[in-house]
Amino acid sequence: MHFLWRCISGVFRWTWRILNFIREFILNVFLILLILVCMGIYFQMQTKPVEPVKGALLVNLTGVVVDNPAISNKFSQIGRELLGASSNRLQENSLFDVVDMIRQAKTDPNITGMVLSLNDFAGADQPSLQYMGKALREFRDSGKPIFATADSYSQAQYYLASYANKIYLSPQGVVDLHGMATNNLYYKTLLDKLKVSTHIFRVGTYKSAVEPMIRDDMSPAARDADNEWLSGMWNNYVATVAANRQITAEQLFPGAEAVLKGLQAAGGDTAKYALDNKLVDGLASRSDVENLFTKAFGWNKTTKDFSAISMYDYTPPAEKKSGSEIAVIFADGAIMDGQATPGNVGGDTTASQIRDARLNPKIKAIVLRVNSPGGSVSASEVIRSELAATRAAGKPIVVSMGGLAASGGYWISTPANYIFASPSTLTGSIGIFGVINTFENTLNSIGVHTDGVATSPLADLTVTKALPEAFSQMMQINIENGYKNFITLVAKARNKTPEQVDAIAQGRVWLGTDAKKNGLVDQLGDFDDAVAKAAELAKLKTYQLNWFVEDPSFGQMVLGQLTGSVQAALPSAVRAMLPESLVRISALLKDKTDWMATLNDPQNRYALCMSCGDVK
Numbered sequence: 154m155h156f157l158w159r160c161i162s163g164v165f166r167w168t169w170r171i172l173n174f175i176r177e178f179i180l181n182v183f184l185i186l187l188i189l190v191c192m193g194i195y196f197q198m199q200t201k202p203v204e205p206v207k208g209a210l211l212v213n214l215t216g217v218v219v220d221n222p223a224i225s226n227k228f229s230q231i232g233r234e235l236l237g238a239s240s241n242r243l244q245e246n247s248l249f250d251v252v253d254m255i256r257q258a259k260t261d262p263n264i265t266g267m268v269l270s271l272n273d274f275a276g277a278d279q280p281s282l283q284y285m286g287k288a289l290r291e292f293r294d295s296g297k298p299i300f301a302t303a304d305s306y307s308q309a310q311y312y313l314a315s316y317a318n319k320i321y322l323s324p325q326g327v328v329d330l331h332g333m334a335t336n337n338l339y340y341k342t343l344l345d346k347l348k349v350s351t352h353i354f355r356v357g358t359y360k361s362a363v364e365p366m367i368r369d370d371m372s373p374a375a376r377d378a379d380n381e382w383l384s385g386m387w388n389n390y391v392a393t394v395a396a397n398r399q400i401t402a403e404q405l406f407p408g409a410e411a412v413l414k415g416l417q418a419a420g421g422d423t424a425k426y427a428l429d430n431k432l433v434d435g436l437a438s439r440s441d442v443e444n445l446f447t448k449a450f451g452w453n454k455t456t457k458d459f460s461a462i463s464m465y466d467y468t469p470p471a472e473k474k475s476g477s478e479i480a481v482i483f484a485d486g487a488i489m490d491g492q493a494t495p496g497n498v499g500g501d502t503t504a505s506q507i508r509d510a511r512l513n514p515k516i517k518a519i520v521l522r523v524n525s526p527g528g529s530v531s532a533s534e535v536i537r538s539e540l541a542a543t544r545a546a547g548k549p550i551v552v553s554m555g556g557l558a559a560s561g562g563y564w565i566s567t568p569a570n571y572i573f574a575s576p577s578t579l580t581g582s583i584g585i586f587g588v589i590n591t592f593e594n595t596l597n598s599i600g601v602h603t604d605g606v607a608t609s610p611l612a613d614l615t616v617t618k619a620l621p622e623a624f625s626q627m628m629q630i631n632i633e634n635g636y637k638n639f640i641t642l643v644a645k646a647r648n649k650t651p652e653q654v655d656a657i658a659q660g661r662v663w664l665g666t667d668a669k670k671n672g673l674v675d676q677l678g679d680f681d682d683a684v685a686k687a688a689e690l691a692k693l694k695t696y697q698l699n700w701f702v703e704d705p706s707f708g709q710m711v712l713g714q715l716t717g718s719v720q721a722a723l724p725s726a727v728r729a730m731l732p733e734s735l736v737r738i739s740a741l742l743k744d745k746t747d748w749m750a751t752l753n754d755p756q757n758r759y760a761l762c763m764s765c766g767d768v769k
Contacts, residue, residue: 208450208460209300210258210467213270214313216244218251218277218285220524220555221483221702223495248281249680249700255288257469259295267292268446268461269301269317276309278524278556279386280575280665283393284679289316298449302442305329311432312390315397321442322433327423330406330432333387335379337763339369348594352620354628355586356636361660362763363586382579382664389577400431476695477517479687480510483701484521484536487761488528488561490753493703498525500532504539506701511543516699518549518691520683521569527560527761529754530585530635537642540568549690553683554578554674559662559762563673564639567646571686573678574665581673582762583643584660585635587628589757591616628757635758647672662762 222245258264267289277285293299293316301314305326314320322328344351344366351366361375371379395405406412419426427433437445446459453460486497493499510516521540527533544550552558552569559582566572574580593603596617607613610621640654647654649672657663657671668674676682688696 206453206460206462207263207265208453208462209266209268209446210255210264211268211270211461211463212251212255213273213463213465214246214251215273215275216246217275218246218248218281219485220248220281220522221485222247248277248284251464252284252288254464254467254469255285255292258467259292259297261469264297264462266298266300266450268450268459269299269314271301271303271306271310271314274307274310274313276307279312279390279577280554280556280679282309282312283575283577285313286316286393286397287679287681289313293318300446300449302437308333308390312394315394319435320433321435321437321445322424322427324424324436324438326427328427328432330412332406333383333390335383337365337371339365339371341365341367341369344590348592348598350591350594350619352589352591352625352628353586354588354625354632356584356633356660362759362761363588365763366588366590378661382662382667385664385666386577398431404430405432476697477691477693478513478515478699479684479691479693479696480506480513480516480519480699480701481684482506482510482519482521484523484525484562484565485555486525488525488532488536488565490529490532490535490755498528498532498536500529500535504535507536507539507543510699510701511539511546511548516548517693517696518551518687519543520680520687520698521550521552521566522555522680522683523552523558523562523566524555525559525562525565526557526763527562527564527582528759529561530564530758530760531754531756533561533564533760536565537568540565544568544570549687551683551687551690553680554580554665557762560584560660560760562762564642564760567642569646570690571676571683572674573676573680573683573686574668574674575679576665576677578665578668578674579662579762580665580668581657581663581671582660582760583639583654583658585632585639585758585760587632587757587759589616589620589628591619593618631756632758635760639760643673 255267258267269289289299298319299317301317301320302322303310303314303326304323306314306322306328308330311328311330353363353367355363361372361379364372364375391402391405395402398405407415415426415430416423419429424433424436428436443459446461449459451460452458482503484498484503488498488500490500493502507519510519519540540550549570550568552566552572554562554566554572554574556575556578558566558574558578558580563580563583596602601617603615603617605613610623611627613621614624637651640651640658643649643658644651644654657673663671663673665674665677669677684698688694
């Protein structure tokens with residue numbers, strides 16, 4: 154018996170030792186990684202600027218371009234250098250940093266031209282592409298050549314490439330022009346099978362944000378409205394790119410049937426098709442491209458490549474700052490109550506920034522950059538009321554709309570003295586909805602029931618019981634009042650009657666060009682136009698921009714880099730064991746459900762456009 158006990162205790166003892174060893178090993182690995190990251194960031198921050206290189210500016214954009222990245226470009230670059238390139242396509246680049254860099258390079262005598270290397274560019278919304286294109290056009294008009302190269306071009310990559318003097322494509326590549334589409338998941342049947350009761354409260358014929366919960370397909374009204382703005386956006390794309398390439402819109406994209414015939418005539422060779430139709434200027438392998446760029450910019454013996462400096466290493470000459478300030482405040486992402494989180498607008502955070510700008514005597518005007526589908530009504534009102542107080546204090550406010558300024562994004566724009574939108578901005582969606590799910594039938598089906606007492610039907614609220622009729626009526630009254638307030642705010646801001654606003658509201662989404670015709674915006678223009686208007690209204694001849702961007706702490710940067718690395722590495726290992734179709738479906742489901750995290754309005758009221766931001 155004693156021997157048996159010793160054997161059993163020995164097994165447990167050795168098992169415990171092995172578990173301790175594994176635990177300590179894993180913790181030590183993470184500790185070593187943390188130390189390396191910290192040391193890398195420290196030494197990178199101490200590193201002297203890269204010596205000027207006479208040659209090309211290599212615009213090797215990696216990841217996406219957004220208005221306000223969660224982590225600055227500098228620290229994203231450090232993360233790539235320390236943790237490898239596996240997370241490149243997760244990187245966010247600041248639109249305004251990219252444009253400023255191109256404009257500085259235009260007058261830099263060390264920069265003799267530009268190479269757009271677009272293999273790792275994951276995309277941007279169309280107004281951002283247009284703004285970058287404007288800077289590229291200025292660079293090209295200065296007399297410095299631009300060359301574009303990629304193994305293949307997506308539509309976003311090709312948009313930027315179209316501004317180049319010469320476009321080169323791999324002999325095995327493709328220029329993937331296919332048009333634009335939006336798709337949403339509809340899960341009424343799923344909710345029915347799960348016996349989930351969905352209670353919808355809304356105002357507006359076109360308020361399609363709740364349709365996924367009450368339908369299995371798109372409503373005719375939503376289909377017609379979405380088709381109108383999507384067609385307009387595609388027409389804007391085709392017209393710009395065709396003009397850049399000096400070909401007709403029909404030659405750029407003659408339609409699906411004509412593309413198929415063209416591919417058949419080219420023997421299925423997509424690169425030859427692109428060359429024959431003047432989509433590109435030449436077919437060249439990577440070695441061929443290297444030789445071409447070496448002739449144009451010279452050879453760098455140190456890097457053993459053509460003479461160029463990466464956009465991530467390029468340090469533009471510092472500008473002299475003088476004069477009064479114009480604050481630039483971002484509303485980038487879904488609007489939620491409380492503090493901001495990565496990718497979302499916090500009502501309290503943004504209102505605090507606006508208040509700081511209002512109380513700062515150096516700041517004479519505010520440019521509010523809006524790129525938001527909306528969100529919480531209460532958070533939107535917190536931001537709007539602070540903007541109204543700023544305008545009442547005598548400081549002009551100019552709104553610059555990015556790719557999306559809909560619902561709550563338009564709500565917060567109403568106090569502005571002047572509103573600019575891009576021709577391809579999606580705005581409007583003036584409507585409000587509420588949604589509450591209850592699970593009484595789901596629980597009943599498995600034998601779980603809820604019962605109790607209440608002093609009032611309005612107090613008897615729980616997701617495990619059906620909504621009291623009195624509460625449902627109160628919610629609908631609340632939503633209708635919110636919609637009335639919304640159109641009243643818009644009517645006052647846009648010098649219209651509530652009836653005139655209601656006619657163009659009802660939750661309908663408008664393209665920037667149509668929003669201008671309907672009086673929802675004052676002028677079609679970009680960020681530069683908004684800044685110029687703010688200076689004009691504030692009567693400023695000299696000024697500098699004060700960017701209200703919160704820099705992450707050192708700890709947040711380290712944690713962010715580690716998290717990004719893990720997120721980039723683990724899925725790749727998992728994907729290797731899963732069918733690609735399953736991976737795509739899981740990613741789609743994640744994208745479609747992430748918005749639920751932003752639904753924290755205390756009154757369950759939302760001015761949110763869910764259907765106007767997912768353009769592929």
